Amino acid sequence: MSVHNGRTVTNSKAPGTGLVIRNLQARDIRFPTSLGAHGSDAMHTDPDYSCAYVVIYTERDVEGHGLTFTLGRGTEIVVQAINSMSSMVIGKDAAEIFQNFGAFWRQLTSESQLRWIGPEKGVVHLATAAIVNALWDLWGKVENKPVWKLLVDMEPETLVRAIDFRYITDVVTPEEALAMLKKAASGKEEREAELRRIGYPAYTTQVGWLGYTSDRVKELCAKYLAEGFTAFKVKVGQNLEDDKRRCAMVREVIGWDKVLMVDANQIWDVQQSIDWMKELAEFKPLWIEEPTSPDDVLGHAKISQALKPLGIGVATGEMCCNRVLFKQFLQSGGMQFCQIDSCRIGGVNEILSVYFMAKKLGVPVCPHAGGVGLCEMVQHLQMFDYVCLSGTKENRVVEFVDQQHEHFENPTVVKRAHYQVPIVPGYSTKLKPASAEAYEYPNGSKWQEMFSKGIFPRPAGKFGGN
Ligand SMILES: C[C@H](O)[C@@H](O)CC(=O)C(=O)O
Numbered sequence: 178m179s180v181h182n183g184r185t186v187t188n189s190k191a192p193g194t195g196l197v198i199r200n201l202q203a204r205d206i207r208f209p210t211s212l213g214a215h216g217s218d219a220m221h222t223d224p225d226y227s228c229a230y231v232v233i234y235t236e237r238d239v240e241g242h243g244l245t246f247t248l249g250r251g252t253e254i255v256v257q258a259i260n261s262m263s264s265m266v267i268g269k270d271a272a273e274i275f276q277n278f279g280a281f282w283r284q285l286t287s288e289s290q291l292r293w294i295g296p297e298k299g300v301v302h303l304a305t306a307a308i309v310n311a312l313w314d315l316w317g318k319v320e321n322k323p324v325w326k327l328l329v330d331m332e333p334e335t336l337v338r339a340i341d342f343r344y345i346t347d348v349v350t351p352e353e354a355l356a357m358l359k360k361a362a363s364g365k366e367e368r369e370a371e372l373r374r375i376g377y378p379a380y381t382t383q384v385g386w387l388g389y390t391s392d393r394v395k396e397l398c399a400k401y402l403a404e405g406f407t408a409f410k411v412k413v414g415q416n417l418e419d420d421k422r423r424c425a426m427v428r429e430v431i432g433w434d435k436v437l438m439v440d441a442n443q444i445w446d447v448q449q450s451i452d453w454m455k456e457l458a459e460f461k462p463l464w465i466e467e468p469t470s471p472d473d474v475l476g477h478a479k480i481s482q483a484l485k486p487l488g489i490g491v492a493t494g495e496m497c498c499n500r501v502l503f504k505q506f507l508q509s510g511g512m513q514f515c516q517i518d519s520c521r522i523g524g525v526n527e528i529l530s531v532y533f534m535a536k537k538l539g540v541p542v543c544p545h546a547g548g549v550g551l552c553e554m555v556q557h558l559q560m561f562d563y564v565c566l567s568g569t570k571e572n573r574v575v576e577f578v579d580q581q582h583e584h585f586e587n588p589t590v591v592k593r594a595h596y597q598v599p600i601v602p603g604y605s606t607k608l609k610p611a612s613a614e615a616y617e618y619p620n621g622s623k624w625q626e627m628f629s630k631g632i633f634p635r636p637a638g639k640f641g642g643n
């Protein structure tokens with residue numbers, strides 16, 4: 178095998194496994210979550226949990242489903258970006274893509290004109306994520322395995338070939354990644370068996386959306402406590418007195434032996450983050466999430482240093498735009514908890530590179546999952562990490578939000594606050610056809626009904642924004 182740095186290797190084609198991609202469809206799917214303030218935080222006060230949803234059709238009776246998460250308005254722009262990229266996928270042989278996925282990923286993200294509107298960030302990168310996630314779903318289905326198991330059983334060489342190491346070889350090289358996988362191979366079977374028995378620990382954010390009333394927050398804390406949750410995340414950042422009141426209220430219900438996290442969704446300046454968190458320190462939060470701009474690596478490092486004596490870590494990553502930013506956060510001490518997101522960077526391939534860097538630099542990964550389909554996807558990634566790479570659950574937990582699962586054909590299963598291993602082949606990303614039809618924006622039956630009842634205004638303008 179030739180471990181490479183994102184370049185094409187010539188001997189990679191598996192004979193007789195051709196799977197030509199015939200078509201790729203992108204759809205704008207939106208759920209009206211703003212009506213109940215579900216998903217609300219200090220910055221995103223009225224999110225309509227949405228996604229740009231991709232279906233990849235092949236010459237055989239197998240499809241790939243993928244998505245990238247959005248908040249409503251703007252989803253149409255991501256759909257357009259996916260359409261603009263689709264010619265790089267249609268007509269390709271998926272079997273060839275999978276054998277040398279890193280080289281294909283580099284092609285997709287390096288298209289000589291399209292890259293100008295990124296590169297590897299923003300709308301084009303969200304579009305990349307949707308396409309790449311659909312390809313992994315397809316791969317899992319072709320191999321008849323859920324994606325976590327596909328990764329677990331994969332030859333380390335094939336897995337490493339899926340990653341484009343450009344820009345990160347100063348921290349981790351393909352050879353090192355390969356060595357890490359080989360080193361972690363001992364104990365794999367035991368960890369997989371344990372995962373199948375117990376699952377992977379989850380924390381909940383469902384209790385703490387900023388737009389929820391106090392009664393609702395208390396009721397939900399009690400509900401998730403009774404379900405066995407031991408870690409709870411609460412949104413903060415708009416009003417200090419209100420934050421104190423809410424944190425006190427949550428502590429009153431969950432007690433002091435449980436874990437509390439707080440999330441500011443980027444609302445503060447650097448010094449303001451430090452000052453505000455000193456005020457909230459009495460509630461003993463494990464971490465402050467996204468205190469300031471998601472691009473401010475040195476600002477996060479300063480906040481981390483200032484809060485360390487208070488026992489508060491900094492968590493970030495859900496809006497970290499690519500592996501280069503993750504590299505700098507991990508190198509600089511700007512994140513004590515690395516929150517990969519399955520849709521923000523370029524899909525599974527790039528996320529794997531972040532897992533390798535996090536392992537090398539000793540930072541635990543706690544995936545972000547507040548969004549449509551994110552719980553469905555990140556469970557696969559974290560399970561791979563546990564079985565094949567980090568080999569530990571220490572300081573690690575996966576976010577769980579209890580929303581929109583009913584729209585997926587194979588939703589996450591969480592029991593006793595643990596994600597259960599997905600058993601259906603693929604990446605758990607297929608929406609139920611009836612849900613996709615009903616919530617397609619703006620022509621789906623649910624949206625038409627809401628427009629005619631005046632619940633939402635009919636969209637105006639070329640892009641259909643409401
Ligand atoms: C707008 C989203 O709901 C966001 O608040 C999610 C998030 O920050 C999280 O889950 O963490």
Ligand SMILES: [Mg+2]
Binds near residue numbers: 442466495
């Ligand atoms: Mg967050």
